[in-house]
Amino acid sequence: MAMPTADKKTVIVALGGAAVAFGIYLYFRKKGRSSEEIKMHVKRALKGKGMIPNKMSIVSLERKQSAGHLLSSRQRKMQDLDESFFETLDQSKLKINRVKICKIDNIRDYIPGLKWRENHYARARTMRISKTSERNFGAYTRDDDVVLFDIIRGDKSGTDAMAFKRAGCRKMICWKGSEVKAAIITCGGLCPGLNVVINEIVEVLYFEYGVNSIYGVKGGYRGLVDGGYGLIELNPTVVKGINRKGGTILWSSRGGISPASPPEEIEKILNKLESYGINMLYIIGGDGTHRGAYRLYQHAKAREKKMIIAGIPKTIDNDMGVIDSSFGFNSAVEQATKAIFSAVTEATCNKPNGVGIVKLMGRHAGYIACHATLASRQVDMCLINEDPFLETNGPEAMAEYIEKTVQDKGHAVIVVAEGAGNNFLKSLRSGMESVEKDAGGNEALSNICDYLIDYLKQHFKQRSKACTVKFIDPSYMIRSVAANASDNVMCLVLAQNAVHGAMAGYTGFTSGLVNNRSVMIPMPVIMATSPSFLNPRGRTWSRVLAATQQPVTMGLHD
Numbered sequence: 001m002a003m004p005t006a007d008k009k010t011v012i013v014a015l016g017g018a019a020v021a022f023g024i025y026l027y028f029r030k031k032g033r034s035s036e037e038i039k040m041h042v043k044r045a046l047k048g049k050g051m052i053p054n055k056m057s058i059v060s061l062e063r064k065q066s067a068g069h070l071l072s073s074r075q076r077k078m079q080d081l082d083e084s085f086f087e088t089l090d091q092s093k094l095k096i097n098r099v100k101i102c103k104i105d106n107i108r109d110y111i112p113g114l115k116w117r118e119n120h121y122a123r124a125r126t127m128r129i130s131k132t133s134e135r136n137f138g139a140y141t142r143d144d145d146v147v148l149f150d151i152i153r154g155d156k157s158g159t160d161a162m163a164f165k166r167a168g169c170r171k172m173i174c175w176k177g178s179e180v181k182a183a184i185i186t187c188g189g190l191c192p193g194l195n196v197v198i199n200e201i202v203e204v205l206y207f208e209y210g211v212n213s214i215y216g217v218k219g220g221y222r223g224l225v226d227g228g229y230g231l232i233e234l235n236p237t238v239v240k241g242i243n244r245k246g247g248t249i250l251w252s253s254r255g256g257i258s259p260a261s262p263p264e265e266i267e268k269i270l271n272k273l274e275s276y277g278i279n280m281l282y283i284i285g286g287d288g289t290h291r292g293a294y295r296l297y298q299h300a301k302a303r304e305k306k307m308i309i310a311g312i313p314k315t316i317d318n319d320m321g322v323i324d325s326s327f328g329f330n331s332a333v334e335q336a337t338k339a340i341f342s343a344v345t346e347a348t349c350n351k352p353n354g355v356g357i358v359k360l361m362g363r364h365a366g367y368i369a370c371h372a373t374l375a376s377r378q379v380d381m382c383l384i385n386e387d388p389f390l391e392t393n394g395p396e397a398m399a400e401y402i403e404k405t406v407q408d409k410g411h412a413v414i415v416v417a418e419g420a421g422n423n424f425l426k427s428l429r430s431g432m433e434s435v436e437k438d439a440g441g442n443e444a445l446s447n448i449c450d451y452l453i454d455y456l457k458q459h460f461k462q463r464s465k466a467c468t469v470k471f472i473d474p475s476y477m478i479r480s481v482a483a484n485a486s487d488n489v490m491c492l493v494l495a496q497n498a499v500h501g502a503m504a505g506y507t508g509f510t511s512g513l514v515n516n517r518s519v520m521i522p523m524p525v526i527m528a529t530s531p532s533f534l535n536p537r538g539r540t541w542s543r544v545l546a547a548t549q550q551p552v553t554m555g556l557h558d
Helices: 007-030 036-046 055-068 076-080 194-210 219-223 263-276 288-300 330-351 368-376 390-393 395-409 424-431 448-460 485-503 521-529 539-548
Strands: 098-101 146-148 160-166 183-185 213-217 231-233 278-286 308-314 353-359 379-382 411-417 470-471 509-514 518-524
Touching: 007 330, 007 521, 055 518, 076 518, 098 213, 098 278, 098 330, 146 518, 183 194, 183 219, 183 263, 183 448, 194 213, 194 278, 194 485, 213 219, 219 263, 231 395, 263 288, 263 509, 278 288, 288 308, 288 521, 308 485, 308 521, 330 353, 330 368, 330 411, 330 485, 353 395, 379 539, 390 395, 395 411, 395 448, 411 424, 411 448, 424 448, 448 470, 485 509, 485 518, 509 521
Parallel strands: 098 160, 183 213, 183 278, 278 308, 308 509, 353 411, 353 470, 379 411
Antiparallel strands: 146 160, 160 518, 213 231, 509 518
């Protein structure tokens, strides 16, 4: 490190050995050098200057840097604020005595003698990175870094806390790029961002880890069963630009593997993967897909094979447990909001007594309906599966409120999640029809919107009024679009961390965001907490009620 052109000895004397060590430390830390290398450079710089490097100062610098690496760039300056910015709480209210970390398996746990090597970029787009000029990752994530799950603390929080392992690239990895043969599979319904995840997995494997053998399994899990759709070879050229497209270039399907699949079927799929030489499988899908993935992982572990099963959670309904949000959800809400704006226009312009009804996806969870309602700010009533308004208050209460709204505003708009009122319609039929299910085991839903349209028209007719109802069902349009900007970034983060975890030997996990931090979540945790539902007594639904001013469900908010 070159010193300033001023009198070097004067500078050293003025600042002291610790300050010089600090400057050298920062310089080489930015270059990604190890702690041992930095110590060596500090000793070289101070040798001959009549100064003995203070070992304790170097250690303290490392500790300060270690504390800082846990904070984002926007948070680090908080460490420099003086005491006047803060007030002190009773520590007994916030004290954490024990942190329970969700355990994730690593293949080193059951495969002895793994060879570990230091992690460096394998290659770049424009030039081959030579061994004499290795490009390091910006920052490595330590294995003991965790992200607290229950970060909101209070009198009733207790002294235990839950945490997940923080995701990110590790300094040591147990795979060489040349030994990896990776495959990517997309399962279940479509979702904005699937192609982004595929794109990023391929590029991280290829550029950062030097993997040349990357394949896509066509047609979901069905692509791995007998008579499946086979594999396609993937590389940066093949996936270039697919992030701007909706859907998935690998196709998708429901079924193929389920919790009820007999062990011999799981073994057949593993045998097929082994016949292709696949030893690293990235599975993108919802909770059902993860249940199948976990069964593959269990059988692979029983064979004690060096094989990774990693997941990326995907659900258009945003109903997977633990994670903050699923990729593609924001893009779907954005499209759903456009449908609501169309309904507002139709209801406003069509007389007399215009009513617009928008049906949105949300089988059991009304997140899309709620968030689209909040984003549009022009909805008068939102019906979701979690709030039993029709079952409790009855359809008459809905009709009377809409009539009053039309009278006051000249029009009304209703947003209905597809699962809303399903139990209400079941009670009307009282077992008259058998329940149908799709290939994924999901119950076929009744169309509540047909019932609402007929009921509203009859209600207005009984009062000698006409009612013009315009029904809009964007259906699959909201999920088949390309991901928007924010979902593109989320997909990138999730895909990168799935690869980083896999290359470090972690398996049986999925890559997610918890409290806006990247974590690795054990698949059994996702399985045990999914599907999740919107809390009808929670903050989000309270915001919806405040925005729509609709009647509350009797007994639910007492």
